[in-house]
Amino acid sequence: MQRDHTHRMESRLESTLVDATDNPKERRWYPRFRSVLRFLPLLPLLAFVAIGLVGPMVIPADPDEQELLNRLQPPAWSGGSWHHPLGTDGLGRDLLARVADGAQFSLLIGVIAAVNAGVIGVMLGAFAGLAGGWTDRVITSLVTVEMAIPAIVIGIVITATLGQGLLNLIVILLLGGWIVYARIVRLQALALRRSEFVEAAYALGAGRFYVLWRHLLPNLAPTILVLFAQGIAAVMVYEATLTYLGLGLPIESVTLGSLVREGQQVVFSAWWAGFFPGIMIALAVVGFNFLADWIQARMRIDRIADM
């Protein structure tokens, strides 16, 4: 029975493949389309990066310039003017310029925090996995304890005691972000520790750092890259949540979270003020997660090709 079923599946798959390659029309456009299609998942991220990195340089409007008599203008296509394509906020500031500025700042904070969290998390995870024993137990308990406390509570406590500020925000984001790296890298390191080439390296007299640097990290690179892409998205959402709650940065700083908070105040009369910053956050999250998937898929294909 089981075999029959599998057989049927295989033949159906075969016939589809045959159909696809046999159609001369499809044979011409399909490979080209597929190669373009392969990069499609990167589109949201490209859009976000284009607005966040290039936007502030090319958008002529000053994100801080107020035009009080022009406040809460709707986007150009729903009754506003192309002078302010996405409309204006409660103080008459250009929303497009502010969204671009906010995206840039949020991206910057996201990358800085994710890099720091990544370095710390990978190091601690690798040490725990390689060294075992007490080092492992201490680091694992640290991870367990921090996992038990919701990240938002850590944010509230740190802001309440140390106050608002860029450095404090990065510390909060770092504290919330390193665990994922540590846990996954530790598990991988545990597995690699018992592999033959690591044992061989030890037998040849290599030190722990050498093994970490020459064997472990290169082998972990694909995983770390995927984690890093996901990490940026997670950190950006976390940062937006904190600034939305008024916990992150001083009031004047423009981030996507603070723009959503401002927009929410006028949500019943000016939907655009909160909508576009919200869309940008969504773009960033979807974009970085697609990137992570994309890397993962590419790595797997490469590995299969190598074999």
Next chain:
Amino acid sequence: MQERATHGINRRRVVQGGGSLIAGVAGWNVLTHVAAAQTPEPVRDQIVVDLDGDVSTFDPALTYTTRGWSIVHSIYDALVDFGSDGTIVPLAAETFTTDDAITFDVTLRGGMTFHDGSPVTTTAITRSIEHMRASDSQVAALITVVDRVEEIDDLNARIICSEPAAWLPSQLAVWQVLLPEGFTTESLESDPVGSGPYRWGSFEPGNQIVLIKNPDYIWGSPKGQAMADEVVYRFVPESATRVADLATGQADIIARIPIEQQSGIEAAEGTVIVAEILATAFVRIATDVAPFDDPRVCRALNHAVDVQTIAQALEGESSNRLASIYPDDRALGFDPELEPFAYDPELARELLTEAGYPDGFSTTLEVSQAPRLNYAEAIAADLEAVGIEVEIVAAEGGTFNAGWGDPEAPPLRYASWRPMYDPNTFLSLVISSEGFLSRYDSPEADALIQAAAAEPDDEARNAIYQQLGQVLQEEPAAIYLWNAVTRYGVEPELADWEPRGDDYIVLTES
């Protein structure tokens, strides 16, 4: 736009005028009008009010916010009250007279009772004043002007001051409510008993308070009668949430709507009522620290901010730039001749250069609650244009109020003061060098504040306050902003509701 403005003019008076005009045209119209007026309006079961924040104390002596006073003046009555034009009208007092502003003769109305059934007698006045004296109130020092209360009989008393205090009635109207026998500071918080139109129902801290109609409030009080059997005051700090509550029918009246939310209420078919309350908005300058100890810097700040544009855009068309702290001609001291500071960034820069700050300086501006961030950001942007870097600090309400006199607190603070019928309380607390909330020290201003407080004649007091207005322009204690309005959102059935001029939401109607 379903918008209605209430001014100093009493709308009912206008309605009556209209009625008599119709009388000349068609007699039957008047008859129906009168008949309609005689039928008492059905009292609603419940009105839900969304306040713009928390009320954490119900002790009348410790209440300083219009939210708190909304509750306090629903439960209690004071001897006198503010009329809609800001004049003092007798409330629990049938007559309240003075010849010299030292001795005030009071005759209470007969037949009033507290919610516990005990009669309201003149001892209640003594209790109220003694409670204020013994409390930690920010205004306790002001009541020391009352030397003693002579209780002549149950209904007649004499309040005797140690010096002339023509401002005393306005102080009594806000803080000195009549307190029953046997009250304690605990009972004021947990089970307050007053003689007002509503009695205590229940309280969920941080969430809501319920008041119940007082069925014994049947005398012809100028405050009017309870509009509903039950009023629920909910604490909703987010303005967008208040608008959502109105739109979904969860609230019937919502307080303090920012101007940009008006169209949201209109879309939800609610009515926006704009009330020109007597309130003044300002950025208090701490003149006890550099660089603000130089009056040229304070004048520069006033010239640097385009107050008129900000007022029109963020507060509304009826708000205008003020020359000093007095909001409009309903307040003592308002001087239509005194010109406000001109918006002149060039002059501001010159003044800063003269004072030794050609490159400006950096400072902090404190503000409470989210809706006011807009004002702070607009003001900060104008200051930055003349080289003054401003960091905005948003403080939670309690922290903000505790920071008035704190020398460590940010030197600039955006605030508004209401009601301002009689400026004495504000001046004694915020401007006088001995004031509990003050960081301003001008011997000239001090002398004028004292002279006005002791002046029995209103016209003479007005002149002194006007003179003080000029002093406050030469040596500014604040960036004088605008006369503030307040916006309520109400459900269609309450579109005729007339808010009080002092921004208290006391739901009564005559």
